[in-house]
Amino acid sequence: MLRLNEQERAWALNRLKELSKDVDYHNVHYFKLKTDLLVAIGFATGNGYAECFRCKTKDVQLLDIDHVLGNGDEERKKFPNYTDYYIHILEEVLNGSKDYQILCKKCHSLKHHSK
Numbered sequence: 001m002l003r004l005n006e007q008e009r010a011w012a013l014n015r016l017k018e019l020s021k022d023v024d025y026h027n028v029h030y031f032k033l034k035t036d037l038l039v040a041i042g043f044a045t046g047n048g049y050a051e052c053f054r055c056k057t058k059d060v061q062l063l064d065i066d067h068v069l070g071n072g073d074e075e076r077k078k079f080p081n082y083t084d085y086y087i088h089i090l091e092e093v094l095n096g097s098k099d100y101q102i103l104c105k106k107c108h109s110l111k112h113h114s115k
């Protein structure tokens with residue numbers, strides 16, 4: 001598993017905060033923020049790619065962040081906007097959290113429907 005050192009971690013966080021200035025859900029930068037987050041999760045979860053955990057698609061437009069424990073809606077409500085929420089997830093991931101994984105939209109909905 002790839003671990004970021006302190007310097008890399010600080011760089012990643014700064015970059016994300018930089019990208020997320022004045023960003024909201026409808027802003028075009030939102031997509032960049034999400035892409036960076038997907039890459040960070042890809043590294044933190046060991047495969048090094050922003051790809052679907054199940055079917056391995058690498059099409060970022062299809063990729064979603066999945067809460068392994070399924071508490072996404074609850075957690076989302078604690079944050080005023082998606083930017084803060086995504087920064088929170090990135091910090092968690094950089095701190096070694098295993099609560100997030102990448103799934104494509106198809107695998108994501110299959111997971112929810114199979115419950």
Ligand SMILES: [Zn+2]
Nearest residue numbers: 052055104107
């Ligand atoms: Zn998939």
